[in-house]
Structure formats: C-alpha cells, structure tokens
Amino acid sequence: MHKVAVFVGSLRADSINLKFARALEKLAAGKLEFVYPDLGSLPLYNDDLWASPPASVLRLKDDIAAADAVLFVTPEYNRTIPSVLSNAIFWGSRPWGKNSWADKPGSVVGTSPGGIGTAVAQSHLRSVVTNLEVILMGQPEVYFQTKPGLIDDDFTVTDPDTRAFLEGYISRLTNWIQRHTQDAVSSIAAE
Numbered sequence: 001m002h003k004v005a006v007f008v009g010s011l012r013a014d015s016i017n018l019k020f021a022r023a024l025e026k027l028a029a030g031k032l033e034f035v036y037p038d039l040g041s042l043p044l045y046n047d048d049l050w051a052s053p054p055a056s057v058l059r060l061k062d063d064i065a066a067a068d069a070v071l072f073v074t075p076e077y078n079r080t081i082p083s084v085l086s087n088a089i090f091w092g093s094r095p096w097g098k099n100s101w102a103d104k105p106g107s108v109v110g111t112s113p114g115g116i117g118t119a120v121a122q123s124h125l126r127s128v129v130t131n132l133e134v135i136l137m138g139q140p141e142v143y144f145q146t147k148p149g150l151i152d153d154d155f156t157v158t159d160p161d162t163r164a165f166l167e168g169y170i171s172r173l174t175n176w177i178q179r180h181t182q183d184a185v186s187s188i189a190a191e
Contacts (some may be wrong), residue, residue: 002177003033005067009074009085009110011040016146020111021073022155027163028170032177034071037063037088045090057091064092064100069177070134074110076121085125093132102133105180107173109142117143137176140169 006025008018025034041056043049049057064070074081092100108125110118122143130136150159157163 001031001033002068002174002181003035003066004028004069004071004173004177005063006034006036006071006073007039007085007088008036009039009072009082011084015075016111016113017073017075019151019155020109020144020146021071023151023157024071024073024109024166024170026155027157027167028174031170031174035063035067039084039088042084042087042091045087045094047094050095060088060091061098061100064104067104068181069173070101070104070106071173072106072108072110072125072129074108074118074121074125076110076112076114076118079120079124081121081125081128089128089132099132101129104134105137105177106134107137107176109144109169111144111146113146115145117145119143135180137173140165140172142166142169 006021008015008021010017012018021034021036028034037060038056039060042060043054043056072085074085089101106129108122108129110122112118122141126136150157150162152158157166
C-alpha cells in the first residue's frame with residue numbers, strides 16, 4: 001500500500017477541505033494510506049531559519065520524503081491558494097538543492113460551496129507544484145462543490161453518483177502512484 005502525504009490548505013477544525021480529504025481517505029481504504037503532515041506548527045518561511053531549522057520544518061521534510069506521493073487539498077482564498085499551503089510548499093522546496101517535492105507523484109483537488117469548486121486555486125497550485133517537479137496527475141480534475149449532507153459525519157459520500165466519480169478518481173490516483181513509483185524503482189535499478 002502506498003503512503004500519501006495529504007496537504008490540506010485549511011487549519012480550521014471544521015474545514016470542508018479536511019472533511020473532503022477524510023472522505024477520499026475512506027474511499028481509498030485498503031489501497032492508499034493517507035498521512036496528514038502538521039502545517040499549523042510551521043513558522044512563516046524565513047531563509048535565515050535554515051541556520052538552525054525548526055523541528056516542525058524537519059518533520060515536514062521527513063514526512064514528504066517518507067511518502068510515496070503527495071495530495072494537495074486546497075480551499076480557494078481570493079482566487080488563489082491559502083498561505084498555510086504556500087508556506088508548506090516553500091519549506092518543502094528549500095534549502096537550495098534539497099527540494100523534497102521533486103519526483104513525487106501527486107494530485108491537486110479541492111472543495112468549496114461555490115459552483116467552480118476551487119478551480120482557480122487549483123490552477124494556480126498546479127503551476128506551482130509542476131515547477132517544483134511534482135509528477136502531477138492531470139486527469140480527472142476534481143473541482144468538488146460541497147453541499148450539505150453530501151459527506152456525512154463519518155466521512156461517507158452519500159450520493160451514489162458522486163461516490164462513483166470519487167472512487168474512479170482514487171483508482172486513477174492509485175494507478176498514477178503505482179506507475180511512477182515503479183518508474184523511480186526502475187530508474188534506480190538501471191543506475
């Protein structure tokens with residue numbers, strides 16, 4: 001089973017994006033193991049802190065390194081990604097030459113009550129993580145519109161059509177991770 005580091009761009013306890021991530025985790029049970037790095041304890045990015053890196057930063061980089069893949073679950077704030085997610089991305093990409101994101105298979109999803117379901121934030125985030133050499137899955141795109149009762153309190157997706165779509169997404173993500181982790185193993189073996 002592949003380990004997926006899940007980066008939820010909201011620190012709010014009742015975050016709809018965290019609830020969405022937990023629903024995806026439930027659908028992925030037995031296929032993928034989701035882990036949630038702690039983004040709330042990261043200091044704001046400051047290059048001077050590399051002189052004595054905070055423990056939370058080292059934990060983040062270890063969490064990324066230990067994962068087979070990354071999943072970004074982003075809200076949309078003012079048509080872009082939230083600062084907590086940007087901050088984690090900055091820390092993971094530094095110091096120079098130690099980009100933890102490079103060569104990780106990944107995907108970007110998000111949810112909002114609005115009809116475009118974080119599409120603008122996802123577009124922005126996709127351009128950022130591709131630049132950091134995340135091997136980004138292009139399809140299916142998941143611009144999820146949250147509606148009351150669509151995900152219940154135990155993270156079950158209640159609508160059968162929505163559940164089927166998200167199960168298809170999990171299947172594609174699982175195959176994407178498998179394909180690109182095999183490519184990495186083959187590459188190392190060839191060296």
